[in-house]
Amino acid sequence: MPMQRPLSPFMFPTWYRFQITSALSILHRLTGIALAVGSILLTWWLVAVAAGGELFAATHSFIRSPVGTVLLFLWSVAFFYHLCNGIRHLAWDAGYGFELRSAYRGGYIVIAGALLLTVLTWAYVFLG
């Protein structure tokens, strides 16, 4: 039995024109879903470290391979974006930053913050 309410996605293709605020909102969900998939890989990695032996060797060489490194890099981008935009959401939940100007400014800060944290993390990985 279909539910008796408007069903998503009913607004986007028809009624909405592209705006950075809505794009960032969708990106928050997409990165959240990506991080959920990442939690499977994280569990796999922890189990492999605990198990050791061949499982760890195979996991380790996958992570160090170009595909594994790109996945880890994308995971870090998704993580830091979701973290920064999550803080923006918490500010909204606490009642701050609803004005249009603040919503846009916060959005640009989130993009800059996510890029900065990603760069800092990978600088730490390669140089630290």
Next chain:
Amino acid sequence: MSDTRSLANLTALRDGSVLGRVRHLGSAHSGLREWRLQRLTALALIPLGVYFAASMVRLATSGRMTAAQCLSSPVSALLVILMLLAGLAHMLAGLRSVFLDYVHTRARLVLANLLLRAATAILAGASVLAVLKLFLGR
């Protein structure tokens, strides 16, 4: 002047009494508890997540001994377990809200939520067990 609080103080994140006033309201008649769990785990995940990302991305690219050594220390084992539990609870709430938006029949929604809960329980059990093994087996 009976109520001097601003509207900003009336969100459920700041004011516990909101729970009593809005319970059973809204189109779904429930969900504030899950809403709040999602926010509280989000707050916890700010420090835990920054710690985790900084150390784990580095560990993942290092050899096994480094990762095993790190997780055998009580502080990092504790922080990683807290991160896993808060993260997976946050994931569960987030994916449930995604399902609610995109899974459009009751039967499929129930099934999707059951599978999601089972998968989350397996991930939580397996990952915490792995950290415990590394911590206890030092």
